[in-house]
Amino acid sequence: MAFGDASFLSRVRGFLIPIGLALLPCAIAPAFGAAALPEEVTVVAKGSGLFNIELETTVYRPEGPGPFPIVVINHGKAPGNPRFQGRYRPAIAARFFLARGYAVVVPMRQGFSKSSGSYIVGGCNVEGNGREQANDVVAALDWATAQPWADKSRILVVGQSHGGWTTLAFGTRGYPGVKGLVDFAGGLRQENCTSWQQGLISGAGNYGAQTTVPSLWFYGDNDSYWPTPTWKSMFEQYVAGGAKARMVAFGSFASDSHTMFGSPAGAPIWQPQVQAFLQEIGLPYEPQPAFAQYAADPAPVASGFAAIDETDRLPDASPAALEGYRVFLSHQNPRAFAFSAKGGWGSGWGRGDTRARALENCTKKAPEGACQLYAVDDEVVWAVKP
Incomplete structure (x- = not known):
């Protein structure tokens, strides 16, 4: 299914549903040549009363009053205890979106890093795990859309690895203003569970049957987490359920295609595709002169000074x-x-x-x-x- 079809958007079946915060001291991320990232660390409330959870959230916001379109970027899950996972700072992606005038919201989900609560495992029910994680995306967006600088009618949700799976699960919510989803190598590897790969495939099918906004998927052939037949079957089941999606199968990348989204060398793979997707779903897609200071420096090239092992x-x-x-x-x-x-x-x-x-x-x-x-x-x- 190609997004370029003139009739594509007319066939999209609807939109996506509907969530406070104390600003912590502003932290400015380092940069090299380009302007420093306008980074703030905040606490977003999920729930209320005795059941209140606080989500550590990073916000990158351009200068000016807005309103700015919103991008939520969902993090993956590192091996080990999620509590010891560091705050996710997707600087490459943040610069890409800031240069186009977006505000970028990066929540750490429940039980990760300094967010309170416990990580919700969900046993071997990987589909249920994704749906539970999606509750935190809803909380982050409920906060973000209530801010005076936010354009709540123009929202994109992005995720990598476990965050990509969370993004696909969130797509079932019908959250107002969400125009599209981007999944980078989404999934959750559960080797201790019988038929864990089949759980991903069937879960993707169920997500697709309940999703009405278009999505863009990125998967590679040398992914250390997902065998190629698994992610291909996930995509097939997702679109078979009725969802509109396009797959970017980019082949092998470095030593592990799972790292493509966070690598400078991966930018030429995903950024043109995401820019085209933004245009197709009616969101700002071109860099804007007013925000040119946030654009990333081009990747440095080999100088010939020495070999890497000299x-x-x-x-x-x-x-x-x-x-x-x-x-x-x-x-x-x-x-x-x-x-x-x-x-x-x-x-x-x-x-x-x-x-x-x-x-x-x-x-x-x-x-x-x-x-x-x-x-x-x-x-x-x-x-x-x-």
Whole structure:
């Protein structure tokens, strides 16, 4: 099913249903070249009275009074105790949407990070798990749509991994103003459950039967969580239930396609597709000059200074820097490493903006020296400055 059909939107069967907050001190995320992200950490109330849950929520909002369209970005689930999972800061995606004039809302769901309550497992009922998680998306949107800067008639909901599954489940709610859903490698791996893959397939079918807004899906062939036949069957069952959706099957990506959304190298894969989707569903899709300061810098290119494993060329030859760089090399992409010309280093890998994190960590070690990126993923990008 192609979204480009002139008759596509006329066949979409309806819209999506309807949720307070105390501002915490404003935190500004680091950036490199582009303007720092306008980041605020807030607490969103879910429920009331004795059953009140507080959701740690990050908000990225452009300068100005608005009203701004809203994007909710739903996080995944890292291995281990969700309580120890760090606050999700999807800087690459936040910049993409900020540059187009959106306010970005990133809630940590119940039991994750500093959000109160306990993670609702739901046993082996993966469909029920997604529906429970979707309650937190409803809470975040009920708060966001009540803000004076929000345009509650123009909403997009996005999710990665467990957040993608949560997004698909949320699609069944019919929340007013939601125009579309974007799923990046959505699902929940439950290897201790019998037929856990079939649970994802049947759950996707049931979600599709109750969803009336279009969605865009991204899955790759070397995903460490989902075998290709599983996500293909999930999509087939979803659209068989009557939902309107388009799949972007982008093949293999780096060492694990599950990391595509959070990697700088993944931006050329998903950003043009999402921009086209925004246009098709009637949401702002082009970067706006008024918000150009938020646009991400282009990914740095290989400088030819050294090969990635030539440790004898490192600008900081201290034992600590060498050991830090070896640890960096042991991690899979996305990853980044930064040095200061005056001594000092920092690294970042895994989720979020690894380049910004490497620069932030470098600055902590070298407050008097200007840090710059040395390596990104598998390329050395360091350029000797005059």
